[in-house]
Amino acid sequence: MNIATIGTSTITERFVDAIGKTNALTFAGAYSRTADKAEKLGAPRIFTDLKDLADDASIDVVYIASPNSLHFEQALFLMKHKKHIICEKPMFSTSVELAEAFKTADENNVFLFEAFRNLYTPNHDRLKGAIEKVGPVRHSFLQYMKYSSRYDNVLAGEEPNIFSPKFSGGALVDLGVYPISLAVSLFGKPEKISAHVTMLPTGVDGSGSVILDYGTHTCTTMFSKITDSYLPGEISGENGTIVIDHVAPISSIEFSSRLSGEKEQLAITEEENDMMYEAEAVALAIESNDRKMYQDYRNVSEIVLQITEEARKQNKIVFGAEAE
Amino acid sequence: MNIATIGTSTITERFVDAIGKTNALTFAGAYSRTADKAEKLGAPRIFTDLKDLADDASIDVVYIASPNSLHFEQALFLMKHKKHIICEKPMFSTSVELAEAFKTADENNVFLFEAFRNLYTPNHDRLKGAIEKVGPVRHSFLQYMKYSSRYDNVLAGEEPNIFSPKFSGGALVDLGVYPISLAVSLFGKPEKISAHVTMLPTGVDGSGSVILDYGTHTCTTMFSKITDSYLPGEISGENGTIVIDHVAPISSIEFSSRLSGEKEQLAITEEENDMMYEAEAVALAIESNDRKMYQDYRNVSEIVLQITEEARKQNKIVFGAEAE
Known part of the structure; x- marks a missing residue:
């Protein structure tokens, strides 16, 4: 499966490194409003417009590590374009946002995971x-x-x-x-x-x-x-x-x-x-459509x-x- | 100063040992309802009636380590007989008891210390x-x-x-x-x-x-x-x-x-x-009538x-x- 990243801070660098250690995920793209920051991550494709990322049919999963207050809007937009999401903690700011996001995930038949790495x-x-x-x-x-x-x-x-x-x-x-x-x-x-x-x-x-x-x-x-x-x-x-x-x-x-x-x-x-x-577990859950595992992590979130x-x-x- | 003890459990044994390590206090008597228990502590005088202890003018201070629920009645009785008290924690069960006990201490010009050894x-x-x-x-x-x-x-x-x-x-x-x-x-x-x-x-x-x-x-x-x-x-x-x-x-x-x-x-x-x-500090405070030190510990209690x-x-x- 192909994964793209959002965000260019240290945690994204660590996640990109983690992707390289799994067999289940391929690092396919990075989004940032400023291209040079995204380029440092070494992705094959760089997105500076979120719509381009959403429209790219080759991307299966998106890892979101933007500032907390942007998670909700970005996750919703991408899920509506059939992307699975793994989002850094804290995933959303309120229970209202979380409920709407899980509903959107269900409606679009995608998974939404919170990155509680521990x-x-x-x-x-x-x-x-x-x-x-x-x-x-x-x-x-x-x-x-x-x-x-x-x-x-x-x-x-x-x-x-x-x-x-x-x-x-x-x-x-x-x-x-x-x-x-x-x-x-x-x-x-x-x-x-x-x-x-x-x-x-x-x-x-x-x-x-x-x-x-x-x-x-x-x-x-x-x-x-x-x-x-x-x-x-x-x-x-x-x-x-x-x-x-x-x-x-x-x-x-x-x-x-x-x-x-x-x-x-x-x-x-x-x-x-x-x-x-977490990268490996999420990839396997998506590939095998493991609803039980998904529901367990969803409950925790x-x-x-x-x-x-x-x-x-x-x-x-x-x-x-x-x-x- | 002469000190007597109430209670015969391990903590009293430890306190009697502590008295022996100070120069300020002399172990003068032990109270227990059953004489043989008190005798094991090695006190020169054994009291089986609390009134006898209260009436003994040679006793200056009483250490109370009876069950918690008995502290209040015993401390009040002894303070009314002009005994200074050092009472095991928790000293009393309620703030009402504590207020009345400190009032009684003041009225009888004695000190009432809680034995927070730490x-x-x-x-x-x-x-x-x-x-x-x-x-x-x-x-x-x-x-x-x-x-x-x-x-x-x-x-x-x-x-x-x-x-x-x-x-x-x-x-x-x-x-x-x-x-x-x-x-x-x-x-x-x-x-x-x-x-x-x-x-x-x-x-x-x-x-x-x-x-x-x-x-x-x-x-x-x-x-x-x-x-x-x-x-x-x-x-x-x-x-x-x-x-x-x-x-x-x-x-x-x-x-x-x-x-x-x-x-x-x-x-x-x-x-x-x-x-x-604590034995030494309390003895010194009583001897020197150190109201400042007394008030500090009283506040904590x-x-x-x-x-x-x-x-x-x-x-x-x-x-x-x-x-x-």
Whole structure:
């Protein structure tokens, strides 16, 4: 299958590299409003008009990594031209957009995947399979906190996209969705949530915590783009505890038995560019028309967006897409 | 000064050992309803009637480590007999009790200290002094999660004191107060909180999370008596991050500078029995009539109880002391 890309930042470069590591996808084109940026990606075809990309019958799939606030319009336009989509997280800004996009995907008989790269990896599946070892899960803790150099711009009084409500920015939707999507993938939809954030002068959050309440299990998530964390993740149950080094990528999964005191390493060594796994999984799902797999990832996207939307509501974070 | 003890469990044994390590206090008596239990502590005098202890003019201070639900009645009775009190955490079950107890302390010109052993240590003071290193604090994380062998009794259908609402039990007030009191000691009173717990069939929580929202800083706390955790604590700011090994005792305080990447160890090696520090600090405060120090610890006790009370309210945990 032929795939084209939208966006020219580092993440697109990584994705193009990932395409090269799969047998299922061929890098066939790149879109950017400015041709020279797209050319750097090394695509055989360069598109500077989205309509040309949409009209190109040789392109089967489009990877979207434009600024968050552009995802919706671009995905809808391309799906109406029968392109499958893999879209960077956070895929859309609101549940209304997400529902309309999935409806459009169905109507045009295409797939729409959110690029939660950490959910497509072998170690994700190993972690999911290992959870029964801890017995009834009572507590889990997942975080992604990394100081962003763009925060220096905020401190200088600017409003970079990633910290701008106009561009659906903030730590919650940028990094918070890593621990939250992992929790949803592992544990499903929480019964209720509480979210507290530190607001920036730009009108979005710089850091915060969201508790996902599963009734018999509390999952605590943390995220920040204005501080660094060295904390591992943890899933603790009555019979033992699993410690993971990080939510994305997961390189270590250590189970400690409470009863025997024994420790067991459950992770494998993954490919360094973990986007390879999502590229391959999505390509296979499209080729084999795997509706079950598609529905599973779609559920995660829907629940994650419900959570971030509720978290934003509790903290009065309003995106440009909603304010209009 | 002469000190007597109430209670005969492990924690009292530890406290008696701590008394022996200070010069300020002399272990003068032990109270228990059953004399043979008290005798094991090795006190010169044994009391089996609380009135005898109250009437003994040679006793200056009483350490209370009875079941939580008995603290209030015993402390009030003894303070009315002019005894200073150091009472195990959680000191009282409700803010109403706490207010009345502090009023009684003032009326009788005695001190009433809550035994938050982790707040009286040298490493607590070092941690507090080091916080400015991280710059504006944006996120902190503190936890105490330890599987209790008494939970086996709960699983067998019993209701041990520590998991009984009649005895003001549960993980929040038993272990949760360690991270919460440390947060309050370091950062003061939060603007608002959210609490989510896993309820046990006994009617109290087995584990949970409480977010303390300081507006420009989110502090996430976790606690459990039904699972184990291996997570360190963390205080992260814009300029760096402090990692502590545990909330009680604090044995390691490592500062990492975001800018230079350098790490610095700030903890000292403490006495193994860290109750020594609280015994000594309380004795000195009483001897020197240090109202400033007293007021600082009193504030912490008041705020911690407001937090746990609100957390219990949000989760419909009702103690016997309130239900009556």
